[in-house]
Structure formats: C-alpha cells, structure tokens
Amino acid sequence: MILQAIAFYLMASVTILAGLAVVFARNPVHSVLFLITAFFSAAGLFVLMGAEFLAMLLVVVYVGAVAVLFLFVVMMLDVDFTQLREGFSRYLPIGGAVAGLLTLEMIVVATTVASQGAASASPGPNASAGADVTNAEAIGRVLYTDYVYFFQAAGLVLLVAMIGAIVLTLRHKPGVKRQNIAAQTARTPATGMTIVDIKPGEGISE
Amino acid sequence: MPEQTVSPWLWFGLAIGQILLITVVLLISIAFLLWGDRKIWAGVQMRKGPNVVGPFGLLQSFADLIKFILKELIIPAGADKVIFLLAPVITVTLALAGWAVIPFAPGWMISDVNVGILYLLAMSSLGVYGIIMGGWASNSKYPFLGALRSAAQMVSYEVSIGFVIVTVVLLSGSMNLGDIVEKQSGWFWNWNVLGGGGLKNLPMALVMIPMMVVFYVSALAETNRPPFDLPEAESELVAGYQVEYSSSAYLLFMLGEYVAIVLMCAMISILFFGGWNPGFPISFMDGWNETARSFVLFLVFATKIIFWFFMFAMAKAIVPRYRYDQLMRLGWKVFLPMTLVAVMLVAGWRVYGGAL
Numbered sequence: 160m161i162l163q164a165i166a167f168y169l170m171a172s173v174t175i176l177a178g179l180a181v182v183f184a185r186n187p188v189h190s191v192l193f194l195i196t197a198f199f200s201a202a203g204l205f206v207l208m209g210a211e212f213l214a215m216l217l218v219v220v221y222v223g224a225v226a227v228l229f230l231f232v233v234m235m236l237d238v239d240f241t242q243l244r245e246g247f248s249r250y251l252p253i254g255g256a257v258a259g260l261l262t263l264e265m266i267v268v269a270t271t272v273a274s275q276g277a278a279s280a281s282p283g284p285n286a287s288a289g290a291d292v293t294n295a296e297a298i299g300r301v302l303y304t305d306y307v308y309f310f311q312a313a314g315l316v317l318l319v320a321m322i323g324a325i326v327l328t329l330r331h332k333p334g335v336k337r338q339n340i341a342a343q344t345a346r347t348p349a350t351g352m353t354i355v356d357i358k359p360g361e362g363i364s365e
Numbered sequence: 366m367p368e369q370t371v372s373p374w375l376w377f378g379l380a381i382g383q384i385l386l387i388t389v390v391l392l393i394s395i396a397f398l399l400w401g402d403r404k405i406w407a408g409v410q411m412r413k414g415p416n417v418v419g420p421f422g423l424l425q426s427f428a429d430l431i432k433f434i435l436k437e438l439i440i441p442a443g444a445d446k447v448i449f450l451l452a453p454v455i456t457v458t459l460a461l462a463g464w465a466v467i468p469f470a471p472g473w474m475i476s477d478v479n480v481g482i483l484y485l486l487a488m489s490s491l492g493v494y495g496i497i498m499g500g501w502a503s504n505s506k507y508p509f510l511g512a513l514r515s516a517a518q519m520v521s522y523e524v525s526i527g528f529v530i531v532t533v534v535l536l537s538g539s540m541n542l543g544d545i546v547e548k549q550s551g552w553f554w555n556w557n558v559l560g561g562g563g564l565k566n567l568p569m570a571l572v573m574i575p576m577m578v579v580f581y582v583s584a585l586a587e588t589n590r591p592p593f594d595l596p597e598a599e600s601e602l603v604a605g606y607q608v609e610y611s612s613s614a615y616l617l618f619m620l621g622e623y624v625a626i627v628l629m630c631a632m633i634s635i636l637f638f639g640g641w642n643p644g645f646p647i648s649f650m651d652g653w654n655e656t657a658r659s660f661v662l663f664l665v666f667a668t669k670i671i672f673w674f675f676m677f678a679m680a681k682a683i684v685p686r687y688r689y690d691q692l693m694r695l696g697w698k699v700f701l702p703m704t705l706v707a708v709m710l711v712a713g714w715r716v717y718g719g720a721l
Contacts, residue, residue: 162373188501192448195494215483219527223490224520227497231516234501234509293479295540338690 163207170203187233195226212295383475387464395623396426398671402678409682433616441504441609448502453614456495456621463488463628468543469666470641470659481542482530485632489526489587492625493519496589496596499618500606511605514689515589515596521696522586522593528704529580532573532711533636536561546640553644558637569714572707577637579700581673584629585680586696588622592684593692630673634666641666 177197184190198221205214292300302310357363371379400415400423407414415422440446466481468474478484493516500512536557537545548562549555555562558577560569586593597605607618634640641662650658687695 160373162377186445188445188448192498211478211480212483215480215487218487219483219490223487223493223523227493227516227520230494230497231513234497235513293540295480 167204167207170200170207173197173200174204187236188230191226191230191233194229195222198222198226210294212293212298380475384465387475388461391461391464391624391627392620395620395627396430397423398627398674399426399623401671401674402681405675405678406682409679430616434613436612438612438614439609443504444609445502445504448498449609450614452495452499452502453610453617453621455498456492457617457624459488459491459495460621460624460628463625464631466542467628467631468546468635468640470663473659473663474543477541477543480540482534482540482545482636485542485628486523486527486530489625489628490519490523492587492621495618495621496606499610503606503609505609507602507604508606508608511596511602511608514602515606518589518593518595518692518696519587521693522583522700525579525696525700525704526583526587528701528708529576529583530636531708532576532704533557535708535711535715536566536569536573542635542640546635546642549639550642551646553639556637556639556642556644566714566718568718569711572710572714573637575703576707577633579704580633580636581676582695583700584633585677586692588625588629590622590626590677591681592686594686595689595692626677627670627674630670630677631666633673634669638669640669 174197177193177200180193181190181197184193198217202214202217202222205211205217355363403425404414404422415425418424418428440449463485465475466478466484496515496519497512500508500510500515503509533545534540537548539545539548545557549557551563553559554564554567558570558573560566560573585591589596595605596602597607602608607615610618643662643665647662650661653661
C-alpha cells in the first residue's frame, strides 16, 4: 500500500503544480507543455484507481492528438504578451466570478459524493460488477447495450462537428495546380509529345 | 511478474532490476542492429560499410558513441534551453517506456497490463513531442518546419495504426499483449496475419495480410524512417528538427528513433506473427527447464524482430522518398478507408462468420 500512497501523492502534486503552472507560465508554449504534464499525471492517477482503459484513452486522445494540435497552433501564434496583460484588471471580476462558481460547484459535488456516495444511475441489466471482467470489457458491456443511444448520439454530434469544420474551411481555389495521378500515369508518348518539323531559320511560332 | 505478496520495497527493487536489465540488453542489441542497418544499406549500394573498428566493423557503434559523448554540446543562443535539452531525453524515455509491456517469452514481461496494446499505441503516439519540442526550442526555421511536418505526419499515421490494432484486437478478443500472443500459439496458421484462430478463419487472411502491410508502412511513417523521413528530409530541410543538435543530445534523438523502430518491429511480430510462438506446436518443450524453454522462445521472438528490422533497413535502402502531399494522400485517402473497411469486415466475420 505504501508504494501506492507514494505514487498517489507524487502524481497528485505533479498534477496540481502543473495545473498552476499552466496558468502562471509566461510563455504559452510552456503552458501547453505543463497542460500535457497535467494530463499525463492525471492518467497515472486513473491507473492507480484501476481504470487503466480510461487512462490509456486519456493519453492517446488528449495527449497524443488534441494536445499536439494545441501545441501546433500555439507555436505558430505570435502573441504580444504585454498587450494581453493590459486587460488583466478589467477581466479580473468576471474571470474571478466564473472561477468562484466552478469552485463552489466542485465543493458541492465533492461533499455530496463524500457523504452520500455517487448517485446510483441505476446500472442496467448488462452492467456486471464481476472482478474478472477487465474494465475495457465492463465499459463496452454497458456502452453498447444500456447506453447505446447516448453513445450513437454522441457519435452523431461529433460527425456533425467534423463535417461542419470541413465545410467551413473547404475552399476550392481556382488556379491551384494539383497532381492528377490517373491522368499522369495514363499519358503516352502519343498524347504527351508532338513532333514538329522546323524549317531552318524559322523557329516555332505559337 | 512479481506478486504483491512480497514486501513492497522488494517488489520495487525487482521492478527496477527488470527495467535496467531490459534497457541494457536493448541498448546493446541496438548498437549491433545499427551496425547491421549500415551494413545492409552498404550491401544494397555495393559498398563495404563500416569495417574498420573491431572484427567486421562490429564495434563501429561503440566508437560512434564515444565520439558523440566527447563532442561539445552546442546550445543555440536563442534557444529555449530547458525544452531544447528536454526534447531528446523525452524521445528516448518514451521509446524505452514502450518496452514495459512487451512479452519477450512466456512470463517474461515487466508489466502485464490489461490494455497493453493501448499503452504501446499511447507511447508511440507521444514520440511526436520530442520532435516538436526539439524543433520549436531550436529557434530556427528549418527545425521548426521539420517539427511541423512531423507533427502532421505522425498524427495522420497514428490513425491507421490505431485501426489496424483494432482489427487485431477484434480477432484476439483481448487487449492484453500476453493473451494476443497466447491466442496465436500452435501452428503458424493461428497467426493473426493468416486470420488467427486456425484454418476456419483463413478467409480473414485476405484482410489481415493487407493490414499487416498497412501496419508496416505506417510504422515506417510513425518512426520517421525513409521513405517517410520528411521531418528530416536532408535535401530540403538540411536535417529537419535535429539541425541544431550536436553531441549527446543528437545521440539521444538517434537512439530514441532506433529504439522506436525496434519497438515497431516487436509490435509487428506480436500483433501479426505470433510473438514468441515459433509457428509449430511447442508441446515437446513441456518437460524442459522453465528458464531454458523461455530463453529458446525469446530467441524465436528476437529472430522475428531482426527479420522486421531487416525489412525496415531494406525499405530505407530501396524506396525513394515520398513527397509531402503524397504522404498525406496515402495516409488519409488510402490507409484510412482501407483500415475502416477492414475493421468492418473483421467485426462482421467475428459476429456472423461463426468462427471463434
């Protein structure tokens, strides 16, 4: 147990410190890197709780794909930080209000769960609490049976978002040269070349 | 391997010991694989390759190691020092971390994670950070361009690798690498590349053989190997993200790349070619000493890794480099639809094919 405790305190403190550093880092690239550290140690906390499937998904999806794109964008931005800092006092009240509200909500949820346990969302007939079921299998059993409509709806929302992003950014620019591989490989000497008989001293007009 | 019944500190010590053992064995084998790599290219190009240091030039990698370590480490003036130095370390660490779940032989793995295959996918997808951070921290244009290219490239090919892994998981019914290997024991027609699960699953070979090829090509792209070494592309970007790196930092990048390549070779062997299964029933080994049996099976696994490493080296020697738009086209317009269809076919076969 002592190893678990050490690992927990290590990863929990890294998560919190990295979270603070995300906000306080001066360089946005450093912020994103701290965010990645926070994701990563949060995944470690999931593993400690025995939710290794969720942990790996967190790493693959957030750290491996989403955060890479964050980093990608932030690295290419040329942000003027002194200008950003100017509005600090102006935005402080509204930002503080949002942060306070979120903290309040989290305290309420945490105390409720601590005193009454997590709300029992009436686990369906397919949910199994067997110890021999790996947690990927346990998630799959409820996700594709009891919650299949929610799952499909989430998928549809993502699909709409994806198509929306493509529609918003798709532009057919005229005059862009693209490679047409079929046309290129179908070229023969007959279609790709002409033989012209040039008379001496005349050159080719056209 | 060790159960939690032993004292936690002993367990901790054992785990550290195993990690050190695997790391040391791996790094020493990489020194020789690197030599083999160079010999293979040399052979294809009708050169001799390294042949001066030691017999047959076998100690060339160690000479290179000493050369790298003794050189001066130059940090560019405008570089972000911490990230600049962190990037190569991250590359190596992540590449080595993947080996934690590889089953080398029956019972020979550091960590028997239930979602081992996802862990491998996660570690290989994180490899991109070393490159992006290195490219950005160098504060120079060529490294940055190389880093951007690599980010797009690795994220794209990760998608097809993920789907290929899904087909294998569907066939094996498990994400535990040990179970996946165990499922492929017996004759070689139980290997996943031939459909897995014996002769009645043989029609799936029509899907799985292309999947194996897709995985191999995606692995080349994911590890930035030629013909997909566009992040480096020395003809356009000098050396891409590692232009500003010298000495040990460069060595770490190279090392990380090779560790990742060997990891990919191990993954192909495990996912498609039965891992440590030699391809015929191994019941005659039942009476053997446990360690001897495991060692022989480990040699089988090592042989498969070496074969795939040879294939990686041949790809570098033979295939010309892709253009960037061709690379993206291959990833998104060819591999992604192919693997999606394959996932559907395999899932359909598992449900309606009547074969389990």
